Amino acid sequence: MRYAYFTLAFLVVLTVSVLGFRGSTFTRPPMMVFPDTFFPEMNHQAKYKPQASSTFFADGRADRPLPAGVVSRNPLRDDDHLYRGKTANGQWAKGFPAAVAVDARLIARGRERYTIYCAPCHGALGDGKGIVTQYNWGAPANFHSDVFRSMPEGQIFDTITNGAKTMFSYGDKLVPEDRWAVIAYVRALQRAQNARVNDVEANHKQELGIK
Amino acid sequence: MSKIFPKSANRLPLQIIIFLIVLLGVVTTATNYYATPKYTRVGYAPVQPVPYSHALHVDKLGLDCRYCHSNVEKSGVANLPTAQTCMNCHSQVRTDSPLLAPVRAAYQSGEPINWVRIHQVPDYVYFNHSVHVNRGVSCVSCHGQINQMEVVAHAKSLSMGFCLDCHRNPQANVRPLDQVTNLNWNADQVKIDGKPHAEWAAEFVKNNKIKPPQSCTGCHR
Numbered sequence: 001m002r003y004a005y006f007t008l009a010f011l012v013v014l015t016v017s018v019l020g021f022r023g024s025t026f027t028r029p030p031m032m033v034f035p036d037t038f039f040p041e042m043n044h045q046a047k048y049k050p051q052a053s054s055t056f057f058a059d060g061r062a063d064r065p066l067p068a069g070v071v072s073r074n075p076l077r078d079d080d081h082l083y084r085g086k087t088a089n090g091q092w093a094k095g096f097p098a099a100v101a102v103d104a105r106l107i108a109r110g111r112e113r114y115t116i117y118c119a120p121c122h123g124a125l126g127d128g129k130g131i132v133t134q135y136n137w138g139a140p141a142n143f144h145s146d147v148f149r150s151m152p153e154g155q156i157f158d159t160i161t162n163g164a165k166t167m168f169s170y171g172d173k174l175v176p177e178d179r180w181a182v183i184a185y186v187r188a189l190q191r192a193q194n195a196r197v198n199d200v201e202a203n204h205k206q207e208l209g210i211k
Numbered sequence: 212m213s214k215i216f217p218k219s220a221n222r223l224p225l226q227i228i229i230f231l232i233v234l235l236g237v238v239t240t241a242t243n244y245y246a247t248p249k250y251t252r253v254g255y256a257p258v259q260p261v262p263y264s265h266a267l268h269v270d271k272l273g274l275d276c277r278y279c280h281s282n283v284e285k286s287g288v289a290n291l292p293t294a295q296t297c298m299n300c301h302s303q304v305r306t307d308s309p310l311l312a313p314v315r316a317a318y319q320s321g322e323p324i325n326w327v328r329i330h331q332v333p334d335y336v337y338f339n340h341s342v343h344v345n346r347g348v349s350c351v352s353c354h355g356q357i358n359q360m361e362v363v364a365h366a367k368s369l370s371m372g373f374c375l376d377c378h379r380n381p382q383a384n385v386r387p388l389d390q391v392t393n394l395n396w397n398a399d400q401v402k403i404d405g406k407p408h409a410e411w412a413a414e415f416v417k418n419n420k421i422k423p424p425q426s427c428t429g430c431h432r
Binding site for chain 2: 004005015019023043044049050051059061117120121131135138166168
């Protein structure tokens with residue numbers, strides 16, 4: 001009987017030393033309790049998930065690139081101002097398109113998007129002193145210079161959509177409505193950095209200690 | 212006639228039964244410990260083609276998760292970033308680092324970088340990021356402290372029991388929507404709208420009619 005217990009104890013020690021404890025890191029693929037070899041087609045069904053790989057297509061991707069000349073089924077984006085930031089005669093559009101209501105909601109949205117996508121480079125204040133400038137970075141634009149204060153909204157829209165000079169495009173991350181929201185927030189930042197005493201409403205002057 | 216069995220053999224049946232009970236206990240404990248996702252998955256940290264560090268980019272540089280995983284609030288899938296996303300910065304920072312060679316090659320050729328998948332639910336489970344993220348469930352609840360990981364490791368079991376623990380009690384796990392990607396946020400240390408977290412969360416769940424599915428068809432559809 002004693003030998004049976006010895007064997008059991010030995011097996012326990014062996015298992016623990018081979019399998020280790022919970023939570024240690026490892027790089028081999030996780031073990032499966034019900035391996036695919038014996039239970040095929042449940043864990044990995046014959047379907048593609050986004051960004052997966054494929055053995056069927058020559059380039060190994062399950063996500064297919066658009067074929068050349070493909071036509072979008074979505075409504076025609078024919079509002080040049082809203083989708084391209086241009087006026088009918090191809091100039092940069094000034095102001096916001098009619099479809100976008102400039103209100104507190106838009107600016108709040110713009111602030112959120114700006115903080116995610118622009119602040120790392122252009123800084124939370126829009127002064128071009130984002131965190132990356134501490135790492136040998138060139139010079140992200142400072143929105144408070146005159147060039148950018150007078151830059152038409154349409155041109156900023158185009159910069160976000162297609163990038164400009166050394167800045168890459170953010171068109172894949174921001175839908176057109178969000179791009180306009182960001183522009184509204186950039187305008188708010190520019191206004192805030194150039195505010196005068198007269199801009200403060202009378203009832204707030206006392207709180208700020210100005211006459 | 213001599214005895215075939217010694218006297219001690221009388222106790223043997225009992226001893227065998229006791230041993231079998233002990234054996235059963237040990238085997239149950241071992242299965243429970245080793246044959247569940249808490250052991251098989253947690254800690255999985257594969258070697259990636261580029262030694263990308265969340266600790267550096269998120270904690271030190273302060274990037275938001277959505278800068279790279281930009282579809283997480285819009286779709287069911289939290290996408291991995293395109294090579295261009297990395298090149299936004301790495302066209303100017305560390306442009307000649309050998310560690311980033313695969314990124315530059317991918318950006319030039321248009322071939323994707325072959326990141327190794329870490330978190331994955333089986334194909335018979337339906338999971339959707341946007342429903343969770345837009346209801347105030349933070350990444351940290353399901354992925355752990357990604358912002359402190361040099362190499363992403365599977366931190367939570369993501370087993371069915373894990374999902375249900377939260378679906379039965381969402382109050383404890385929701386937070387204001389603007390803090391979802393702030394993984395250092397601590398419910399005990401802040402007041403939200405002047406209320407402690409528990410009180411705020413109860414109202415939030417009630418006002419937004421948050422009712423995570425507990426029926427099988429919610430997740431196995």
